[in-house]
Amino acid sequence: xxxxxxxxxxxxxxxxxxxxxxxxxxxxxxxxxxxxxxxxxxxxxxxxxxxxxxxxxxxxxxxxxxxxxxxxxxxxxxxxxxxxxxxxxxxxxxxxxxxxxxxxxxxxxxxxxxxxxxxxxxxxxxxxxxxxxxxxxxxxxxxxxxxxxxxxxxxxxxxxxxxxxxxxxxxxxxxxxxxxxxxxxxxxxxxxxxxxxxxxxxxxxx
Amino acid sequence: xxxxxxxxxxxxxxxxxxxxxxxxxxxxxxxxxxxxxxxxxxxxxxxxxxxxxxxxxxxxxxxxxxxxxxxxxxxxxxxxxxxxxxxxxxxxxxxxxxxxxxxxxxxxxxxxxxxxxxxxxxxxxxxxxxxxxxxxxxxxxxxxxxxxxxxxxxxxxxxxxxxxxxxxxxxxxxxxxxxxxxxxxxxxxxxxxxxxxxxxxxxxxxxxxxxxxxxxxxxxxxxxxxxxxxxxxxxxxxxxxxxxxxxxxxxxxxxxxxxxxxxxxxxxxxxxxxxxxxxxxxxxxxxxxxxxxxxxxxxxxxxxxxxxxxxxxxxxxxxxx
Ligand code: FES
Numbered sequence: 343x344x345x346x347x348x349x350x351x352x353x354x355x356x357x358x359x360x361x362x363x364x365x366x367x368x369x370x371x372x373x374x375x376x377x378x379x380x381x382x383x384x385x386x387x388x389x390x391x392x393x394x395x396x397x398x399x400x401x402x403x404x405x406x407x408x409x410x411x412x413x414x415x416x417x418x419x420x421x422x423x424x425x426x427x428x429x430x431x432x433x434x435x436x437x438x439x440x441x442x443x444x445x446x447x448x449x450x451x452x453x454x455x456x457x458x459x460x461x462x463x464x465x466x467x468x469x470x471x472x473x474x475x476x477x478x479x480x481x482x483x484x485x486x487x488x489x490x491x492x493x494x495x496x497x498x499x500x501x502x503x504x505x506x507x508x509x510x511x512x513x514x515x516x517x518x519x520x521x522x523x524x525x526x527x528x529x530x531x532x533x534x535x536x537x538x539x540x541x542x543x544x545x546x547x548x
Numbered sequence: 549x550x551x552x553x554x555x556x557x558x559x560x561x562x563x564x565x566x567x568x569x570x571x572x573x574x575x576x577x578x579x580x581x582x583x584x585x586x587x588x589x590x591x592x593x594x595x596x597x598x599x600x601x602x603x604x605x606x607x608x609x610x611x612x613x614x615x616x617x618x619x620x621x622x623x624x625x626x627x628x629x630x631x632x633x634x635x636x637x638x639x640x641x642x643x644x645x646x647x648x649x650x651x652x653x654x655x656x657x658x659x660x661x662x663x664x665x666x667x668x669x670x671x672x673x674x675x676x677x678x679x680x681x682x683x684x685x686x687x688x689x690x691x692x693x694x695x696x697x698x699x700x701x702x703x704x705x706x707x708x709x710x711x712x713x714x715x716x717x718x719x720x721x722x723x724x725x726x727x728x729x730x731x732x733x734x735x736x737x738x739x740x741x742x743x744x745x746x747x748x749x750x751x752x753x754x755x756x757x758x759x760x761x762x763x764x765x766x767x768x769x770x771x772x773x774x775x776x777x778x779x780x781x782x783x784x785x786x787x788x789x790x791x792x793x794x795x796x797x798x799x800x801x802x803x804x805x806x807x808x809x810x811x812x813x814x815x816x817x818x819x820x821x822x823x824x825x826x827x828x829x830x831x832x833x834x835x836x837x838x839x840x841x842x843x844x845x846x847x848x849x850x851x852x853x854x855x856x857x858x859x860x861x862x863x864x865x866x867x868x869x
Contacts, residue, residue, distance in 0.1 A: 366762030444738040447762040470662035470739015475764030
């Protein structure tokens with residue numbers, strides 16, 4: 343699967359670019375699922391510069407939400423460090439450690455689903471880099487991480503709109519309104535005025 | 549802010565000769581009240597009137613931002629400049645009444661930073677003095693690297709070293725000392741922001757080294773007030789006001805407009821803030837863009853001008869003002 347095209351939306355909705363090599367003292371890649379292909383594509387484009395870049399690269403990878411696992415292709419790149427984690431949660435402490443020890447000059451590249459890009463970007467922001475300094479490229483599933491604005495519970499891998507909050511059971515309409523701090527889209531009760539009047543769920547975020 | 553914006557009436561409380569080139573001025577409110585609070589990195593525009601010429605020059609505030617009893621600025625004498633600094637050095641004495649603008653900050657601290665790396669050259673030290681006062685109170689990590697020609701000409705070197713200890717690093721050109729910028733940039737923890745203030749050459753050099761070292765653009769901040777350059781006199785037609793003004797050799801377009809009673813917007817008067825941006829209706833000649841505001845494309849198009857610092861040479865220039 344290649345780069346995703348998104349319809350223009352409200353300003354809050356994150357937009358993604360295309361990874362390209364930048365000058366830096368170290369390079370950190372965090373990706374899930376099909377995001378691996380954004381990384382291999384980038385190194386293919388780097389051509390003769392790729393070996394020098396790889397010698398300063400650390401790749402942290404986890405399978406996508408539907409199990410896509412392209413570890414082998416990433417490992418074959420021969421980066422200075424490659425780490426496969428079963429999930430973002432499992433990789434979180436490692437990511438924090440890498441960021442805590444990092445120096446200015448580190449370039450950060452995030453690729454894959456919005457969920458992993460958002461969660462990783464939040465870590466990078468907390469480490470003090472402005473979010474605009476991070477390169478991102480969307481690949482793979484469009485499923486969303488959504489926070490229920492009523493009970494505050496976060497439901498992972500939401501594919502339909504509306505959906506039922508996995509915490510409080512309210513019917514939620516999925517907005518494009520996004521929080522970088524929560525790394526989640528906002529879900530708002532759709533039948534507050536007329537309880538029970540809920541439109542049929544449509545699969546919008548496969 | 550512009551001509552009609554409220555000013556602060558002040559009394560010059562103190563004039564101190566810091567060294568052979570630099571004087572420090574302290575302003576207190578003429579009515580005895582408290583000054584408005586400001587944030588580290590802010591500046592004020594000081595009004596000066598000499599032989600019928602009115603000058604408004606921006607100067608960084610160097611006093612502690614939490615001290616509202618008065619403001620201090622330091623001014624380096626520029627013998628070849630248009631006269632603002634010479635006027636302050638030669639004419640302004642304690643007890644005099646003057647007018648200054650409210651503080652404006654175009655060079656603020658970025659509160660998202662984990663550490664602040666301050667790089668000063670010469671008189672560029674002044675905004676950092678108020679910034680450090682604020683950073684110290686906020687308990688933030690910072691480090692100052694300050695280059696001056698010599699210990700005699702390095703204003704406040706000793707005070708700074710005494711106050712902030714090993715967070716202050718001094719370099720004297722005459723002693724052959726120079727900051728090892730590449731090494732300094734490499735060793736900074738993630739989340740450090742760089743702030744640069746000093747001569748034009750130094751700002752350009754430091755920015756390009758930071759870019760080469762992979763520092764993201766929005767972690768690098770700089771401030772340089774440009775004095776409007778001197779040049780040949782020229783005429784400017786102000787279409788909306790229906791007047792044509794002559795801009796003198798040591799005058800800016802903005803000052804010529806003000807002298808003609810045209811109320812034009814401004815904030816920094818140093819080509820940094822963008823407030824004075826004006827549309828060019830016709831340009832038959834060459835605009836000398838001196839600002840840091842317009843993009844290279846804007847400058848090449850000759851459709852916009854920053855009247856606070858830019859000049860013109862040629863047949864005719866018509867502005868939408
Ligand atoms: S007044 Fe600030 S750029 Fe002209």
